[in-house]
Amino acid sequence: MYLARIAELVRKDFLVEIRNAQTISAIVLFTLTVVFIVYKSFNALAPLQWNVMLWIVVLISSLNALVKSFSADAAKTSLFYYTLYHPTEVIVAKIVYNFMLTLVIFLIAYVAFGFFMVNPVKDFGLFIQGTCLGLFGICTIFSFVSAIISSQESGVVLLMSVLALPLTIPCMLLLIKISSVSMRLMVDSSVGNDLLILAGIDILLVGLVVLLFGELWKS
Amino acid sequence: MELSKDKWMHRWYWKIAGAVLMVYVLIGGMITPLKPGIESLDGPLSAKPGDYVELKIKGYNAHYVTGKNVKAWLKLDDNHIIPAVNLRYVAEDRLIAMFILPPSGRKEETVPLTLVLYNTMDGPSILPDAISILPMTGEIDPNQMIKWHTSYEQLLPTPPGIKFPYRNILHETIRNTFFHVALWLSMVIILLAGLYHAIFYLRTKNTRHDKLSASYNSVAILYGLLGLATGSIWARFTWGTWWTTDIKLNMAAIAMLIYAAYFILRSSITDFDKRARFSAVYSIFAFVALIPLIFVIPRLYDSLHPGNGGNPALGGEDLDNTLRLFFYPSIIGMILLGVWMATLSYRYTKSEEKVMTQF
Numbered sequence: 097m098y099l100a101r102i103a104e105l106v107r108k109d110f111l112v113e114i115r116n117a118q119t120i121s122a123i124v125l126f127t128l129t130v131v132f133i134v135y136k137s138f139n140a141l142a143p144l145q146w147n148v149m150l151w152i153v154v155l156i157s158s159l160n161a162l163v164k165s166f167s168a169d170a171a172k173t174s175l176f177y178y179t180l181y182h183p184t185e186v187i188v189a190k191i192v193y194n195f196m197l198t199l200v201i202f203l204i205a206y207v208a209f210g211f212f213m214v215n216p217v218k219d220f221g222l223f224i225q226g227t228c229l230g231l232f233g234i235c236t237i238f239s240f241v242s243a244i245i246s247s248q249e250s251g252v253v254l255l256m257s258v259l260a261l262p263l264t265i266p267c268m269l270l271l272i273k274i275s276s277v278s279m280r281l282m283v284d285s286s287v288g289n290d291l292l293i294l295a296g297i298d299i300l301l302v303g304l305v306v307l308l309f310g311e312l313w314k315s
Numbered sequence: 316m317e318l319s320k321d322k323w324m325h326r327w328y329w330k331i332a333g334a335v336l337m338v339y340v341l342i343g344g345m346i347t348p349l350k351p352g353i354e355s356l357d358g359p360l361s362a363k364p365g366d367y368v369e370l371k372i373k374g375y376n377a378h379y380v381t382g383k384n385v386k387a388w389l390k391l392d393d394n395h396i397i398p399a400v401n402l403r404y405v406a407e408d409r410l411i412a413m414f415i416l417p418p419s420g421r422k423e424e425t426v427p428l429t430l431v432l433y434n435t436m437d438g439p440s441i442l443p444d445a446i447s448i449l450p451m452t453g454e455i456d457p458n459q460m461i462k463w464h465t466s467y468e469q470l471l472p473t474p475p476g477i478k479f480p481y482r483n484i485l486h487e488t489i490r491n492t493f494f495h496v497a498l499w500l501s502m503v504i505i506l507l508a509g510l511y512h513a514i515f516y517l518r519t520k521n522t523r524h525d526k527l528s529a530s531y532n533s534v535a536i537l538y539g540l541l542g543l544a545t546g547s548i549w550a551r552f553t554w555g556t557w558w559t560t561d562i563k564l565n566m567a568a569i570a571m572l573i574y575a576a577y578f579i580l581r582s583s584i585t586d587f588d589k590r591a592r593f594s595a596v597y598s599i600f601a602f603v604a605l606i607p608l609i610f611v612i613p614r615l616y617d618s619l620h621p622g623n624g625g626n627p628a629l630g631g632e633d634l635d636n637t638l639r640l641f642f643y644p645s646i647i648g649m650i651l652l653g654v655w656m657a658t659l660s661y662r663y664t665k666s667e668e669k670v671m672t673q674f
Contacts, residue, residue: 240600244580259579265569304599311517
């Protein structure tokens with residue numbers, strides 16, 4: 097029941113995105129453009145820079161993609177959801193949907209980086225594990241902050257960057273560390289520990305967001 | 316009802332207590348002298364067993380001429396001590412000590428020795444790794460060489476008086492403990508007060524808590540910036556640079572960014588109720604996000620900063636009783652002063668709101 101309702105909300109978000117294809121295509125184009133700028137600025141990227149630039153591109157693109165995740169719904173529609181769904185269902189559905197969107201952005205950036213520049217990833221399993229955990233944390237933070245600023249009329253992107261980017265730093269640092277281990281840029285026998293810490297941060301963030309979202313939702 | 320709750324803010328005794336404690340820390344922490352120490356050493360870095368070595372010692376706050384019963388030893392461990400064969404006084408703070416090194420007893424290792432000085436005015440002073448004994452070579456017969464003493468000849472008591480410990484890299488900057496470390500600790504306490512009021516705002520919807528939360532957070536930011544500044548000055552004198560890539564410094568700077576964003580969020584929302592609610596939610600979220608930033612991530616990386624990468628902090632030898640005499644009052648004083656500042660800011664915003672709503 098609970099899960100079905102969340103799936104329903106995710107499906108609705110997906111349909112809105114597909115019917116309004118201009119947003120998603122703009123994001124794809126944005127990601128590709130930034131990848132191209134990075135590629136032409138460096139021309140040849142060493143694995144270290146490849147790693148860092150990939151994550152920065154994914155971070156900035158997903159920030160742009162998720163900034164409107166709450167303000168896209170008109171005020172009347174929000175009121176409608178408010179009567180129908182529990183706040184927890186709304187935020188969990190939003191996080192799940194945003195996570196899928198972030199993964200799509202990541203895939204585009206990853207494939208483009210691999211296409212233009214040699215892909216240095218050696219341990220693919222570790223890389224994917226780190227990616228999933230790290231991106232989940234990042235998109236939880238982005239979803240939450242975009243809920244906080246949804247009532248703003250102007251300057252949304254700037255406010256979102258200021259509020260959300262510093263909060264993503266723990267996730268980003270761990271993500272970059274794990275992926276550089278997966279590229280054999282550094283040797284770290286305790287990488288399993290890092291994965292656990294990242295998962296811990298994710299659980300902490302999701303729990304907090306679920307707790308606090310009810311307070312935001314009433315507006 | 317609100318007035319009775321805020322009554323303690325109008326009382327003067329805790330404000331006076333905070334001010335008195337800070338004045339005590341400022342004066343006492345600055346004028347208490349350091350213990351005498353060995354500032355630098357000129358001599359060979361290592362020598363063979365049986366060698367005659369001269370160590371030119373430059374002392375700090377030392378009294379080698381006026382002090383009586385001046386003695387020097389090299390120490391391997393508590394049972395292997397060798398006294399100087401001769402001492403020459405060059406100046407009040409300069410001394411040349413001559414030693415004949417005994418065999419280290421190890422075949423392959425180079426063994427470092429600690430230099431210990433004593434005189435009646437200064438008490439003992441110590442310099443680790445003063446000189447190393449090279450491994451023994453087969454040609455020398457250990458039995459013909461000078462023997463280790465198994466204890467100090469007669470250890471006299473340390474002269475009385477409060478003096479801060481002398482540490483070789485820290486020197487006089489050890490006083491910064493009262494400011495830098497105390498600032499960070501009191502910042503965490505004041506942030507907790509801000510968090511408490513943010514949570515209580517969400518539970519009671521009383522704007523008093525919102526104003527108090529914002530006031531505490533602003534004082535915490537001020538303390539954080541001062542903590543960064545004092546840390547930067549300390550880093551200049553101990554590590555030789557104002558700022559490093561050190562993880563703890565940078566995480567602290569990011570924590571400041573997060574709380575600065577809190578005020579940007581506050582100023583960007585015009586609706587009173589919405590501002591209070593959203594900023595309370597953000598500050599709770601930010602505080603929890605700080606936990607991995609300050610307590611987890613720095614432990615994963617190597618760091619120069621005490622408390623990381625095996626460096627001790629606030630433990631064992633680093634915080635001795637004379638430092639505690641000023642360190643704890645400093646924390647309490649800073650918390651009291653911070654709460655005072657926060658209540659002033661709170662009372663200011665409250666009266667501002669009162670005036671605004673009159674028109």
